Amino acid sequence: MKKKINFKEGLIYGIIGVATLFTIGILVFILGFIFSKGLPHLDSHFLTSQFDSTSAYVDVKLSEGTENPLGLILGEMTLKEKGSIEKQVIVVKDIEKTSLAESAVNNKGQNLAISKNDIINRIEGENVEGKSVDEVNQILNSINADKVTLRITKQGGGIFPMLMTTLMMIGLALLFSVPIGVLAAIYLVEYAKPGRFVNLVRFATESLAGIPSIIYGLFGMILFVMTLNFGYSLLAGALTLSIILLPVIIRQTEESLKAVPDSYREASFGLGANKIYTISRVIIPTAMPGIVVAIILSIGRIVGESAALLLTAGTAAKIPSSLFESGSTLTVKAYTLAKEEANIELASAIGSVIIIIILILNALSKLLSRKITKI
């Protein structure tokens, strides 16, 4: 009899173990997949370059009295184009100190520095694609002028614009939602008496937390993009995000305000301080670590958000130059790369960056929470 129970119990323990291993295994598998595909792409070029390649004609002055007047050290590189056509191009490997390549100007007279990894397409109008470095150097040496006109291509494939857009989105969304969320939480904890209104606010924040981001996107599109005519823009995206963030900020701030001992309030009042003074000088400073955790959680939410931003901020792969311009965050770009260009490799590279950011944010909030519990 006893043995039978043991067997059954063993089986159940086994099933529980398998379920737990499955959960952990899936996480490891997902991280392994994204990192193995994506990490090889991560380098400084990937993080600092524009996404789209851009070409331009530039004039470079030659420096006198040096062995290499142009000062560019060239190399060959094979470039994969769409449809798996490969072509060999000349690329700038390094730039000598004497070179005037940094002060090159485009045909509008603006400065456009030549930098490492730029491709040289044409020299004085002559196409150099497919030529060897020696041939190109010969062409360069035969030039007898004080400047040379090059057509260069700044290689794209980087995520710099998306990084910047993500940062702008974080800043703007927090600017709207943190004051509202924190002040609302202060009202709920320090002012409101339990009753209808508090229940209504609580019901509203719970409802907001339960609305999926695609509905937020739909709402943001109808109100901000169409009705208020912001268009697909940074502002429409940030406003939509700030509503998404409200429940997170309100709840987290409420918790940290509630954790401030009543004796602090009593002491402050007892010393003759009024309510605003008590809130701004005693309660908020004490609750600050909790508010910072709310901000960190919000940043995580912004970095991960995609559906709502797809419908409100659009997909432009450039840094928005005003509040009313479209820009895609890292996550939105990872999606469009996977969906529209079937480029899982590059999407995973962005995915690795996103996961690293999330890991850092998780660690930060853990650290802070530990500090809070110590108080």
Place this chain on the structure above:
Amino acid sequence: MGKDMKLDRKNELKEKLAHYLFLFNATVAIISVAAIAFFVFYRGLQPFIPGNAEGTYSLIDFLTGLEWRPGEGKFGILYMIVGSLLATTGAIVLGVPIGILTAVFIAELAPKWIRTVIKPAVELLAGIPSVIYGLFGLGIIVPAIMQLSSQPQGQSLLAVILVLMIMILPTVITITESAIKAVPDSYREGSLGLGATKLYTVFRVVLPAAKSGILAGVVLGIGRAIGETMAVMLVAGNPIAGLPTSIFSPVRPLTTNIAMEMSYAFGLHQEMLFATGVVLFTFIIIINLILNRITRGSELK
């Protein structure tokens, strides 16, 4: 004396202003919910009201149609509703048992050091953005299904179910775990004291006592599954017509219908996408009401 009174007045005014400032910000959440509901329903119901500027469409054809061909003016979403419901059901059936068992392990069985490893892992699972789950689905699950099935593409109901199952795990685990933790120790001691084994205690005493909390976790999981968009969009296949006939059929959940075509839709087509949002939103409201009922019920206890 007069100066003091003036100061008091000023302070009183300041206090009052601050009070109203805090109050106003507290109403923002209420205003937001009202605005979201108003704008989504207002725009989404336009095509069913006679005399609409962009043209009208029959509500019955919309809710019972099996084809979505904007070019031909056909906007049926029944097959999407079915797709959404099947995908959510599948994800719940597979994900909930795994989630509950994992939560049992974390809360009742695991030694402390294992818990300190697993809990952050579950938190990370919850923090991974849905696009990454979609990438994983597209890169691993879809090719695997392609090997299994006779269909030419791996994007299918099964792929959606598997991705959603993974995505609801952290929700189910976290809520179940805290529900289990909330069961008083006296229950466990009573059961163990009567000679019951640890497992018997967990499954016959602790889990039943944590029932309403677990149920809340399941309902939250349903909400997350039915509202999920980006991950699903990458693995669903999104056909323009037809009910799914097997788990290998491609599906087009309501959420992906909205997100996929919104960027280039205009006129009636765009309004029908808003209308799809109304149907989705209605599901979400029902789920939230159920959730509210469950959590309120457990609070009363």
